[in-house]
Amino acid sequence: MHRYVDVTPTTRLWTEEHGAPDAPPLLLVMGAQASGLGWPDPFVELLAARHRVIRYDHRDTGRSTWAFDEHPYPITALAEDAVAVLDAYGIERAHVVGLSLGGMLTQLLLADHPERLLSATVMGAGALSETPYEGGELPGIDPKVLELWGRPVPDDLTLEQELDRRVEHWRVLHGDLLPFDPAYARALEAAIIEHTGHHRVNTAHGRADSDGMLRTRQLAENTVPTLVTDAPAEPVFPPPHPRHLVQVIKGARLVEIPGMGHALPPEVWEPLTKAILEHTAS
Template sequence: MERYVDVAPDVRLWAEDIAPTGPRPGEPLLLVMGAASSGLVWPDALVALLAERHRVIRYDHRDTGRSSAVFDEQPYGITDLASDAIAVLDAFEAPRAHVVGMSMGGLLVQLMLLDHPGRLASATLFCTGALPFPGAPDLPAPDPALLRMWGELDDPRDAEGELRWRVEHWRLLNGSGTSFDAAEFRALEERVVAHTGRHDPVVAHALMDTSGLERGAELASVTVPTLVIEAPEDPAYPPPHSGHLVRTLGHARMVRIPGMGHTINRTVISPLAAAILTQTTQTAAPA
């Protein structure tokens, strides 16, 4: 089921509610994607595996996919995007959910852990880093080639040029630990463009206010069961970012998916789903 969720005046988010396919589903599972990415970036094959055990909810952030493109008229900050995730749960009448966050989505889930711990049955974080805090150790920056590409984000491109740029961006994000199938990611981006109805790049998330993120010191108080999945070939959040996140949280556990980079390509879907479902089933509420 698809629907729109009102999260602020004149701001609506597209969301999709996927019914569980298994006989005894657990609590709902909310997927929170990274910056500038539609909820359709969560692969259908992954969603199908998760739906064997859960009702799955995915959605488009503001200025992505079919959600309202409002940044130019109504600038917002990253903390607003965290509040949007809670509003999606409210709209689907989900008092609690297992929440999975990738990349920027992992930062949003950390804010949810701090501000709305009662709404999270568990958290799974991957391809992300810890919320910053004064005195945090210096960690590796993203790969310089990625930084160069991010500097080209809003360069003028026609529709075909934009598709080629996005595929090359995914190639860099994928890293060298698993094979990269350009056709797989071109098909993904063609689907995203068709879903969105336009091909222009999403620049709003690169411009939004990031104040309110320096709360990493508070993460040690988190008691919600949390899993950190390390992607050892991630060029955006390379090791030891995941280890630092685990230590900052204090009570989290970590698993590693060998070869994984900053993409959910077909080779990592099965181990990623297995890790998420192990987390959600181990922390399931008693029947």
């Protein structure tokens, strides 16, 4: 069941709920420029076997308001949107799972709204901390990803050309440890485009102000049970970035998801949901 949530006078978010309404709530927070449908339906249903799962479209994605040029906002506002979604559903505290930028927003929630979290799971993200990694210098983004992100995107792509571009994007983010299924990636993006109603390229989150996101002290004082996933094929925040997260988030623990990159292919659904459900149950 879906509903819309007004988070500002000019911004409305599309949200969707799965699972029993009296089950422990779990909020899924997607990455930059990604619709909530980036959480695959079968993955959501696996979590909904034990949770009241809510996923949503960030501003400027999916069916939520696209108005960044008229009403710009900082990245930190996206974390406040997550709180507004919980408020709209009458949820006092929830388990929160964030991927990529969603993993950074989850850290902001840990730091700024710990009273709203039952637990946190952080995936595919860098640490919002100035604390250096105790193991030395952290690696940067894979050059293949940087090259892909640096390509200019024409604004007149046909639907099929845009699907081609998105499949290539997922091929690079997928990593090289698991077989890549282009048909699966294409079907997922086709569903997201149908959900959105157009295939325009979204650049809002890349242009949003990212200042004011460091939470070094607050993460070092964290009291919320936190799980960090270690994805060995991760190309954006490659190992040992997950170990750095465990270092800077007090009490965090690490679990490896074999073969995982910066994506959610079917091969990782079972081990990932198992890790999340064991974490939320504990």
